[in-house]
Amino acid sequence: PSHSYTGQGGQQSEDYESEEQLQHRILTAALEFVPEHGWTAEAIAEGAKTLGLSVAAAGMFHSDGSELILHFVSECNSKLSELLQKEQKLVQLGEAEKKPIDEFLRDAVEARLRMLIPYIEKWPQALSILLLPRNIPSSLNLLTSMIDDIWHYAGDQSTDFSWYTRRAVLTGIYNTTELVMMQDSSPGFEDTWRFLENRVADAMAMSSTASQVQSTGEAVVQGLMGAAVTVSKAETSRAVR
Amino acid sequence: VPGGGAPLRPCSTRGAQRGIHKPVIDRIIRVDHAGEFGANRIYAGQMAVLGRSGVGPVIQQMWNQEKEHLKKFNELMVAYRVRPTVLLPFWNVAGFVLGAGSALLGKKGAMACTVAVEESISEHYNNQIRTLIEEDPEKYKELLQVIKQFRDEEQEHHDIGLEHDAEATPAYSVLKTAIQLGCKAAIFLSERI
Numbered sequence: 001p002s003h004s005y006t007g008q009g010g011q012q013s014e015d016y017e018s019e020e021q022l023q024h025r026i027l028t029a030a031l032e033f034v035p036e037h038g039w040t041a042e043a044i045a046e047g048a049k050t051l052g053l054s055v056a057a058a059g060m061f062h063s064d065g066s067e068l069i070l071h072f073v074s075e076c077n078s079k080l081s082e083l084l085q086k087e088q089k090l091v092q093l094g095e096a097e098k099k100p101i102d103e104f105l106r107d108a109v110e111a112r113l114r115m116l117i118p119y120i121e122k123w124p125q126a127l128s129i130l131l132l133p134r135n136i137p138s139s140l141n142l143l144t145s146m147i148d149d150i151w152h153y154a155g156d157q158s159t160d161f162s163w164y165t166r167r168a169v170l171t172g173i174y175n176t177t178e179l180v181m182m183q184d185s186s187p188g189f190e191d192t193w194r195f196l197e198n199r200v201a202d203a204m205a206m207s208s209t210a211s212q213v214q215s216t217g218e219a220v221v222q223g224l225m226g227a228a229v230t231v232s233k234a235e236t237s238r239a240v241r
Numbered sequence: 242v243p244g245g246g247a248p249l250r251p252c253s254t255r256g257a258q259r260g261i262h263k264p265v266i267d268r269i270i271r272v273d274h275a276g277e278f279g280a281n282r283i284y285a286g287q288m289a290v291l292g293r294s295g296v297g298p299v300i301q302q303m304w305n306q307e308k309e310h311l312k313k314f315n316e317l318m319v320a321y322r323v324r325p326t327v328l329l330p331f332w333n334v335a336g337f338v339l340g341a342g343s344a345l346l347g348k349k350g351a352m353a354c355t356v357a358v359e360e361s362i363s364e365h366y367n368n369q370i371r372t373l374i375e376e377d378p379e380k381y382k383e384l385l386q387v388i389k390q391f392r393d394e395e396q397e398h399h400d401i402g403l404e405h406d407a408e409a410t411p412a413y414s415v416l417k418t419a420i421q422l423g424c425k426a427a428i429f430l431s432e433r434i
Binding site: 148152157159161163 | 314329
């Protein structure tokens with residue numbers, strides 16, 4: 001099916017570009033100017049200038065920089081996916097060891113958060129914009145698919161309710177670590193990575209406790225059933241006598 | 242794409258990687274998984290009450306087939322990266338209660354429940370087969386094959402139920418209608434949440 005902006009015969013010329021692709025290029029170029037101008041129309045205008053476009057191109061976007069931030073998040077998520085996919089291939093080819101789950105989750109979250117480092121000064125501003133009601137559907141969508149991606153490459157194959165609990169727990173870990181990172185002034189963000197390690201360890205302990213509680217509960221129930229059967233048998237044999 | 246509109250959406254690119262219409266497949270697999278899970282629990286409930294009766298082996302055999310169905314959908318769910326319905330814990334309990342409850346009405350009651358549920362499921366699978374064929378029978382060949390096979394097996398269960406005097410249950414049509422309404426609601430909800 002040919003779209004409205006292709007030529008006759010549905011052929012696309014070599015330097016044809018869709019509006020979405022153009023916006024993508026402008027926003028990518030704009031990222032370079034974020035540390036200086038923040039997530040603003042100025043950054044977008046500067047980005048457009050480097051592409052040889054008029055600064056009026058910034059008018060294509062909202063003035064609060066929402067699309068720039070969402071674009072950045074989306075790009076980071078894609079980079080993370082590629083990274084995890086590459087690692088998975090190495091493991092499949094036998095060229096790398098399969099990581100234990102806690103290490104995998106820690107490394108994935110750390111890799112993703114490290115992408116914020118060049119923009120960390122302006123990131124708190126971005127977080128508040130992502131929480132605007134208008135942006136919540138998109139930002140939530142991006143967050144949930146990123147968390148789902150991490151679990152997928154971690155080898156999660158759950159098809160029961162734990163599918164939800166795992167993702168909820170990891171989302172909590174990611175969000176709290178991100179907030180800690182905003183306040184962290186230690187060299188190389190070592191306080192943040194230590195916080196992350198502790199939270200992941202907590203989550204692992206919690207899940208093993210949960211399964212212990214379940215097996216204990218099952219054992220208790222079986223014990224009670226056995227006791228009930230014994231007592232009822234004793235009653236019937238006494239009644240017969 | 243509207244100007245200043247939505248950014249790149251990862252979900253649509255993931256579907257594009259496999260060339261499938263992800264939202265449609267998502268729903269289909271999620272609701273079918275929920276259905277087979279529920280059917281398993283229904284037969285478990287029936288066995289808990291009627292397991293040692295004469296009709297026990299028949300129910301057990303149908304239950305075994307449902308277990309195979311659930312196993313297949315677990316695999317498909319992981320392969321297509323579909324999320325399960327949030328309502329699984331609820332279907333866990335509701336299915337068991339329905340199975341046990343219908344079995345407490347006697348062997349005929351259990352069979353009536355089986356007839357009602359299997360009829361709903363067969364109709365539901367037929368709708369899905371139609372949807373997939375309308376979309377692209379070639380692209381969804383494997384999924385279509387699975388659903389067609391399962392539909393045939395559910396139809397068999399339905400017929401077995403009838404053979405075992407399901408229709409002789411007191412208040413059969415009331416029971417059947419109530420159960421089928423419940424199934425429709427379960428299908429509607431599991432597709433969406």
